Amino acid sequence: MAKKKKITVAFPHMGNIYIAWSAALKKVGVTPFIPPYTSKKTLSLGTKHSPEAICLPYKLILGNFIEAIEGGADYVAMISSPGICRLGEYGSCIKNALTDLGYNTKYIELTLYDGIQGMYRFLREITGKNDPILFMRAIIIAMRKVFVMDDLDARLSYLRAREKVSGEAEKHFNKAVQYIMDANSNRALDKAKKLAFDELNKTQIDENKEVLHVDLTGEIYIVCDDFSNQNIVRELGKMGVEVRRSLTVSSFLKDAIIPKIFRKGETHLQRANRMAKPYLLRDIGGDSLECVSDVVYADQRGIDGIIHVSPFTCMPEIMSQNIFPAMRENCDIPILPLIMDEQTGKAGYLTRLEAFVDLMRRRKRKLAMGKNDEKPVELIN
Ligand code: SF4
Incomplete structure (x- = not known):
């Protein structure tokens, strides 16, 4: 008897x-179908079939789906x-x-704000099973991997700003990611996490290098997505800047x-x-409330x-970018707004x-000369 073909499911990319x-x-x-990592080709596919004024993430996600479907995915999950x-x-x-493009691939949605229940429903729909223990195991390993990856990413940023040989930290990071990728149980993930950090920590660094914190x-x-932000964390790392992403998938999961x-x-x-108060009193969509508060938070930590x-x-x-000038009265921190598109x-x-x-x-040197004004740097990863 012919073996039943396993279904393949693709999600769009966003960082790791x-x-x-x-x-x-x-x-x-279920077999995951990982679409090719977002590239210029993805962007041009997405842009070609998107409304002109729609935001960049939409175009990239649509491009990911087209590439996944063309590659043979049975389901695309949004x-x-x-x-x-x-x-x-x-x-x-x-x-x-x-649908307009003529694709018959099944489309399925995972509603994140329904929390664990939303994930459970999604897994039930995709597998046709109703196995709470199996689904909880799946959710837990996925969430643990998110936290490990964010910790590794923060460590990479620390090392890259101080590495002696340019590109060494990233080389170790890519190897470390493979350990996490290959771990299929919680116990294996504990082991993989240790191996991954050991690997990353092989990077030779100059501990005394004067780095900037952004x-x-x-x-x-x-x-979170290095293609759409033009690998800003890497570029700044090469300039001796340690970058802390204020918004991460793990912080989103916690909320x-x-x-x-x-x-x-x-x-x-x-x-x-x-x-964010008194600059912004309520959620106005997207991440604006977080962004406004992040300026205050960064300023307070020096x-x-x-x-x-x-x-x-x-x-x-x-809206956030229009609020920043009003914040300058109380927040002395330099702010660089960057708008990204294709x-x-x-x-x-x-x-x-x-x-x-x-x-x-x-500015840092000037502050150091008038030492009394300098605030202590508190780094939280
Ligand atoms: S926050 Fe909303 S409007 Fe802004 S890019 Fe994301 S989806 Fe588009």
Whole structure:
């Protein structure tokens, strides 16, 4: 008798998130289909079939889906969420676009703000099973991988800013990622995590190097996705800057998925609600509340600068960028706003980064000369 073909499911890319969702799918017996990592080809495919003024993440996600379908995925899965911005419409728009293109591939949505229940429903639909223990195992390993990957990413940023040989930290990081990718159980993941950090820590660094510290905030997709932010963390690392991503998938999980009783300390959203006042009193969609509060948070910790990245036409982030000038009265920290779209050229963008780094360095020296004014740097990863 012919063996029943396993179904394959693809998600769109956003940084390293594929490591987590592919682990969950494998756990429930579904084959993950990882589309080619987002590239110029993905962008041009997505742009060709998108409304002109739609935001950059939509175009890239659509491009990922087209590449996944052309590569043979049986299902494409979209992470959706309600919201005041366009994200709430992404799902139906992408589904229509794929139908208009003549694709019959099954389309399925994972509603993140339904928390664990939403994930459970998704796994039940995709597998046709109803196995709570299996599904909980899948959710737990996926979430643990998200946390490990974010910790590794933060460590990479620390090492890259101090490495003696350019590119060495990233070489070890790529090997470390493979350990995490290959771990298929919680016990294996514990082992893999240790191996991954040991591997990354092989990087030779200059502990005494004077590095700058920058927080990276903005719309979460652009903050986490290195293709769409033009690998800003790497570029700054090469200039001797340690970057802390203010928005990460793990901080999102703490707010949206992990039940309150399992959380430790204040979450990003809780801090945002506290610190964004008096500049922004309520959620206006996207990540604007977090972004405004991130400026205050970075300033209070004495960080050298903050960079705000947002997609062209993103309404919530246009609002944040309009609030920043009013914040200067109380927050002395240098802020660099960067708007990304498919036209953003590398050379001009690098020039802006170099000028910003130069400004931060001069400011730091000036502050060091008038030592009393300098605030202590508290790094939280
Ligand atoms: S936050 Fe901005 S970029 Fe993201 S979906 Fe909403 S409008 Fe688009």
